[in-house]
Amino acid sequence: xxxxxxxxxxxxxxxxxxxxxxxxxxxxxxxxxxxxxxxxxxxxxxxxxxxxxxxxxxxxxxxxxxxxxxxxxxxxxxxxxxxxxxxxxxxxxxxxxxxxxxxxxxxxxxxxxxxxxxxxxxxxxxxxxxxxxxxxxxxxxxxxxxxxxxxxxxxxxxxxxxxxxxxxxxxxxxxxxxxxxxxxxxxxxxxxxxxxxxxxxxxxxxxxxxxxxxxxxxxxxxxxxxxxxxxxxxxxxxxxxxxxxxxxxxxxxxxxxxxxxxxxxxxxxxxxxxxxxxx
Numbered sequence: 335x336x337x338x339x340x341x342x343x344x345x346x347x348x349x350x351x352x353x354x355x356x357x358x359x360x361x362x363x364x365x366x367x368x369x370x371x372x373x374x375x376x377x378x379x380x381x382x383x384x385x386x387x388x389x390x391x392x393x394x395x396x397x398x399x400x401x402x403x404x405x406x407x408x409x410x411x412x413x414x415x416x417x418x419x420x421x422x423x424x425x426x427x428x429x430x431x432x433x434x435x436x437x438x439x440x441x442x443x444x445x446x447x448x449x450x451x452x453x454x455x456x457x458x459x460x461x462x463x464x465x466x467x468x469x470x471x472x473x474x475x476x477x478x479x480x481x482x483x484x485x486x487x488x489x490x491x492x493x494x495x496x497x498x499x500x501x502x503x504x505x506x507x508x509x510x511x512x513x514x515x516x517x518x519x520x521x522x523x524x525x526x527x528x529x530x531x532x533x534x535x536x537x538x539x540x541x542x543x544x545x546x547x548x549x550x551x552x553x554x555x556x557x558x559x560x561x562x563x564x565x566x567x568x569x570x571x572x573x574x575x576x577x578x579x580x581x582x583x584x585x586x587x588x589x590x591x592x593x594x595x596x597x598x599x600x601x602x603x604x605x606x607x608x609x610x611x612x613x
Contacts, residue, residue: 368581369386369387371584372391372578373394373578374391378578394581395586398583402579402583404565406558406565407561407562407564410559410562411561411562411563413476414550414561415540417476417479418483418543419540420483422539423535423536425486426486426487426491427494427524427528429486430490430498431520431524433491434494434498435524436516445495448488449492452488452489463482464552473555474554474556475553478553479543479549490538493531493535494528494535498528501527506524529601530602533598537594537595540591541591544562544563544590544591545563547564562587566580566583
C-alpha cells in the first residue's frame, strides 16, 4: 500500500515538473517579446543580452503607435476578424444542426464528402478562389477574407455536429409535439445548450483570422487596407533596426487575444473539455 502511494506521489511530482518545463518553454518567447519591448536600443546588442531591462522604456510603445500606422492596421484586423467570426458562428451551427438532427436524403453522403475536403491542402483552392473573387471585382477588399466564413468551415461543422448529436433527442421531440418549428427548436433549445462549443469555435476562428498572413497577402494590395499581420512586416522593413518598437507593436497585437481568453476562460475550458468527451 505504501509502495503504491509512494509511486503515485513520484509520478505526480514528475508530471508536475514536466508540465512546468513545457510551460516555461511555451512562455519563453512571449516573455522575450515583452522584455524586448521595454529595452533601450543599446540593450538589444549587449552580450549577453539582459533578460529584463534596467529601465522600462514605455516610449517604445509610443513610437510603435506613432511612427507606424498601427491603429489603421488594427482597425482593419478588427473588421476582418469580426466579420469572419460572425460568419462562422452563423453558418456552421446551421449546417451542423442539419447534419445532426434532421433526416433528409443524401445527408450522410454530403456530410462525409464535406469532411473529405478537410484532407485537401488550403493551397489547392487558392487559385480558383482568387479567380472567382477577381471576376467579382472583390480583390483589394475585405470581402474575400470574410465571405468564405459565411459558407461554413468543415472542421467547425464536424465539431458542432458532435455536440448536437450528444443532446437528448427527447428535448427536440417534445418541442415538435408542442408545435415548435425546426428554426424555433434550433434557436431556442439547441443553440443555448452548445454555448461552450460556440465559444471554442469563435476563439479558433478569431485566432485564425487575426493571425492570417497569406489571405491578406493575396487579396489586399492597398497598404491602407492591410491588417496587423501584414502591417507588422511592413513596420520591420521601414524600421528594421528598432526591434524594441517591433516587439512593442507585437505585444499590443496579442492583447485582444488575451483579453478574450480571460473574459471567457471558464466557458472555453468547459467547451474544450466537452470537445474531447463528446462523440
